[in-house]
Amino acid sequence: MLRLFLLALALCLSLPAGAQAQSLQPILQTHADEVLKPGRRSVDVVLVDLVASGLPQVVPFLEAWRDREIVQRDEDGQFFRRKGGELIDLDTAVVAGPAAGTKLTEARPNGGVRRAISEALVQFQLSDPDIGKRRAAVDAIARSMDASQLGPLTAAIETETDPELKRVKSRLAGMLGALFASTPDGRVAAINALSGDLSVDVRAVLNTILSTQDDVAKELPEGANIARILKPGTDLTPQQAYARLSAAGLAPALVTQSDIRAALIAHIDGGMVGGMPVAALDNDAGRAAAYDALAADGVVPPRVSAEAEAEAIESHVFFQRYAEADPAVTDAARSVLNGIETRVSFSQAADLGLDALSLASIYFLAAIGLAITFGVMGVINMAHGEFIMMGAYTGFVVQQFVPDYTVSIIIALPLAFALTFGAGVAMERLVIRHLYHRPLETLLATFGISIALQQLAKNIFGTQARPLTSPGWLDGALVINDVIAISYIRIAIFVLALMFLALILLVLNRTRLGLEVRAVTQNPGMAASMGINPDRINMLTFGLGSGIAGIAGVAIGLYAKVTSEMGADYIVQSFMTVVVGGVGNVWGTLAGASMIGFLQKGIEWLNPSNTLAAQTYMILFIILFIQFRPKGIVALKGRAAAD
Structure with a gap:
């Protein structure tokens, strides 16, 4: 997180002193060991200095470094980009000589370092003159949704010239702010700003904030952001409740019939087990008695009685707690999500x-x-x-x-x-x-x-x-x-x-x-x-x-x-439309088409996996409708109506 914060800070500030440098080589020579053998921590310093320099050749260098194309010439320690058997100067991008016959040391960034370099590139690309690269950077941020991107993305909004991309950046910054703003008030404000957005990704962000985890304790912990209290017998079955107690180490595990069988088989000695002959263990009661005898000797864990199970459940509280600790944030997210879901339904x-x-x-x-x-x-x-x-x-x-x-x-x-x-x-x-x-x-x-x-x-x-x-x-x-x-x-x-x-x-x-x-x-x-x-x-x-x-x-x-x-x-639909609407009547045809169209879509919505069944239900409904109104919705007038 420190590395990401420093990267964002350096990009936003673009230190003037660093911007006066004209060559990458002094920066690379200062961090030569880190460039050749970077680690997840040592790469931080290199990236911050490169970003702060403001040099245009930083982006091509980072791309080459990420792609493992950077080499150091052993005779003078200069760094180059090796491409197609040639050494490319990092500042001028011109060919500096052949790679063959030159003693070179390769820079080998590992996967973690390459990801860090890619994150730095995304921040550069947010303000790239090429709109395609800016869109790609925004897409990359949308995929990762990382806290480190909030600062650079917010800074890049003001300088964005494309109105549509500016809208996308602002929307994405709002989602990142809802997740990662530095203060609870900032997060609440960002969440409230999302209230008019019905998109799936906004709902996913709000659901992430409202994610919960199941928990159980003797009593509700103070300061916990409780989402819901679960009542055994209503929200949980007794078996589920006791299983949670056992998983949390608050109660001994239940002994199942298979556990009893395995324990008895493991302790057979001379045709006896638990003081009982094996021949007497042909029913559940006999096996339970033998197991209890073994438990009394401390050989196996004792069985939990129904009374003890009920008492353990009764003496604990079962609840769901939000992963987000601040109630103000979850309350805002819940309120906004409820409003969005209502609008989505409409x-x-x-x-x-x-x-x-x-x-x-x-x-x-x-x-x-x-x-x-x-x-x-x-x-x-x-x-x-x-x-x-x-x-x-x-x-x-x-x-x-x-x-x-x-x-x-x-x-x-x-x-x-x-x-x-x-x-x-x-x-x-x-x-x-x-x-x-x-x-x-x-x-x-x-x-x-x-x-x-x-x-x-x-x-x-x-x-x-x-x-x-x-x-x-x-x-x-x-x-x-x-x-x-x-x-x-x-x-x-x-x-x-x-x-x-x-x-x-x-x-x-x-x-x-x-x-x-x-x-x-x-x-x-x-x-x-x-x-x-x-x-x-x-x-x-x-x-x-x-x-x-x-x-x-x-x-x-x-x-x-x-x-x-x-x-x-x-x-078939045409005949149904005419008959249901009323034979020989334009308004009847319109009414029949509307009725059948809305009816078919409604049935398909109720049964989306089977359109054939939906059409069958629709025909059955129309048959019943005609029984009650045989002349259709809009019947003819005059003698023709009696024909």
Whole structure:
């Protein structure tokens, strides 16, 4: 500790007298023996003089010394750095001659000395002009968390020019101050300054201060910083309590059955042991009596009776004491840690909510097209997931021709809508229109189309997952604090879901097509009598729902894998979203997506190790929910609600 203190002091003061020296050789000659054969104590003086000199060549010398490259030329006692078969001058860094043919004595610092040299180098690097070296020095201090680094680190904060690195230095100095400040008041102030930091390493520092050790005594020791008093029977079992007494030497050890057996076997003499024949030792009572006889003769330690065990436990106090002796420090650490853990709990809940909201937006994008087709037409389209897959592959193909990922996504979104809109219209005209009011046949037909589209995608793109790369501005995540973070891609998907919600509401409520769709949804017969062509509306509606699925595929492809089976990952959730929210209702789809997204994330949080079980529980919950609200969260109004 003396060496480390002197190093820190020398670095902070940078003595002017030493700074006037121009060469390392006088310092090295003064400590020649310590340089060649340094020890953990003798290296202190050398390091302090080197640091105090303020010479720029000190850092290269320390690096070479640490790496065992320093040698002394025997003829004149001068020190050099040996590298690549050449002798390098320590002051000018130029080649002074070949190493071969010259009598040299090597400096051989041991492991402890090399660690001391490394610590001195870290202190130099804290103020190095190279920001990379300053960052490396801060990282080294963060790994070691040594008291000797507090002074140099604090001194280096004021001269730091990089704002982010200055913040890191200040934060690290606060943690070191909480652990190693010279006064209790200084430590308490440093601990209180950490109250707004939710990071894991700050919590680790506070937990280090609050570390405890188990203890037992006749009575609580005066002046001890007691963390907790343990009550036998509640906090400790009687066996655990007595074991602690025995380990502390406050009570004799219990004699176990195996101890009795071993003792009896060791003292058999002529078929007798403890005055009893061996044949009589076939039960616990007989063995105990023989052992007690041996104990009465002083051959073995006596057994501890249950009464003596209970009395020993009753006459002692069991407690945990803090390793930190100052109660003011531990009280401050406990108060700050409790506040941080409370904020962490709220932050974890908020982070879980953001994840659930992100998942809900993905489900909404995947299900909104299905909600339109299923709600208006009553068609169970099992190929809806494949329209999502087609949209994702459209984005992949566009990126093969447009290398700018931002431009490619802008092109892919309308192109995916047009492609899947056309595919949806073709599917409705060729297949669906012939199967209206025949739900089983429609389900089987669309399921067959789903398989065919998957196989077609495999034939074209193969079975390997294809990358749909997001633009660079979507890389990374929005970090609110050390607990709450959400990726920019998920934010973009959430914004896209909001845009689609607004667009669909605008189309349904402010356009003629929307008016006709709502009319056909609520009462197809009356809509037809008013001059609306339900057949045309069904075609456009199916195409619109399919086109929206294509756009959803581009968005989902930025987040998930793009394969021929990707649609199957979302078809079940899409149907659940539509049914739970309310068939044929945009707001119902939004409510259903929110409910399923939050429910799934909540179940996964309760059972994080088994996502399959979480999905099973979610489906069971939805089945129960539908039993009580069969028309969904937001039910249709009008005659369609009775169908």
